[in-house]
Amino acid sequence: MDSMEGLKYLPAFQAAEKPEGNAWLLAIENRRILMKNLGDRISIPDRDELKRILWGSIKEDAGKAVTEDIAEEYIGSYGEHGCYCTRINEGREWPEGFQLVELRELTALTGDPGLFILSGAAHHILHWKSMNQYCGRCGHKTVAKKDERAMACNNCGNVIYPRISPATITAILREDRLLLAHNRNFGQGLYSLIAGYVEPGESLEQCVEREIREEVGIKVKNIRYFSSQPWSFPDSLMVAFIAEYDSGEIEVDKIEIVDAGWYRADALPLIPNTDSVAGKIIRWFREEYGKKE
Ligand SMILES: [Zn+2]
Known part of the structure; x- marks a missing residue:
């Protein structure tokens, strides 16, 4: 990619x-x-x-x-x-x-x-x-540090760096089909990949497994790194993976995901644009799998 x-x-x-x-x-x-x-x-x-x-x-x-x-x-x-x-x-x-x-x-x-x-x-x-205009520990006004990108509290010594929140996003493949899901917050008819924030104490791979299990109820295997991209709305880093379907039947959580299914490269629904990492991976899938017999 x-x-x-x-x-x-x-x-x-x-x-x-x-x-x-x-x-x-x-x-x-x-x-x-x-x-x-x-x-x-x-x-x-x-x-x-x-x-x-x-x-x-x-x-x-x-x-x-x-x-x-x-x-x-x-x-x-x-x-x-x-x-x-x-x-x-x-x-x-x-x-x-x-x-x-x-x-x-x-x-x-x-x-x-x-x-x-x-x-x-x-x-x-x-x-x-x-x-972060005020210190979260003591409430004093913070000031920008001169030697690095951080806000500092001169009262208690607290230093606050820009927060970056990692999230995973995964293309789940089942032979020549890709799992796409419609999130409650998406625009009408838009389908994308399963994504979610990493929890404290969790590895990226564990995050991939958990999000997929929670949102669509299936198990995946062979999780491989694909690419990453900043997603600054407000502070995320999207880490993209490819995984293979292992077992289970799709059962959407109805909280975040309201519909999900397996899609062939030549019959994709409406997908995100190429600014998002999801849009890029789905297009990669369409290229890779669309040309196969
Ligand atoms: Zn302070």
Whole structure:
């Protein structure tokens, strides 16, 4: 499976010493990002231009410091672009040429799936920061650490790193068929793979077995790693596996999964798009098994 697209984004905590040319500023509002319309395409806004729009007037306001909640944060590079992110408020009016775009529509609108990964990282970091403004142990206000990406409590010494929640997602094969399931939370007619969060004390393989047992009541064998992908809504890392059907009959849990079945490559239902790891594996299955006699 091709997972190279995410590699265009190289996460980093501190910007390189020499200024990077043409830096970007990712301005995130909930699950939307502010984009610049360049006529024939849309792009992540130029950092200097957007900074003037966002904070120009504030900086000119004599004696008023730029406050924590409007500060920007460096998150790494994307090709030649140094990347910064910041949170923006809802309901603000933007100058002509700027538009808010749903993160989930970014790939379709730009043709670049790597931008989805990049903006997801911005969303993840900003969400984590906003959720950790106060120490969970003593309640004091936290401050961003200077030497690494973490929030620190100067009162009790608590250090809070970005939380990453691993989850597994599994393609279950039964000869030439794939198990697909409809989750209660999915859009109408959409089918996907079995997925779920890893529990404390559990290995990834155990998570795969448990989620499948709980949600569709079958047993699997030969669990093999397939690929992984960040899923920053808000803080997940999806670890994808392939497993073979072992025994049992499908019995959906009716809590999360309301329908499930075995599908051949040439007769798939509606499936997720290629931004998600599920969408990628199901298309891999269609390629691999669709061409067999
Ligand atoms: Zn504390």
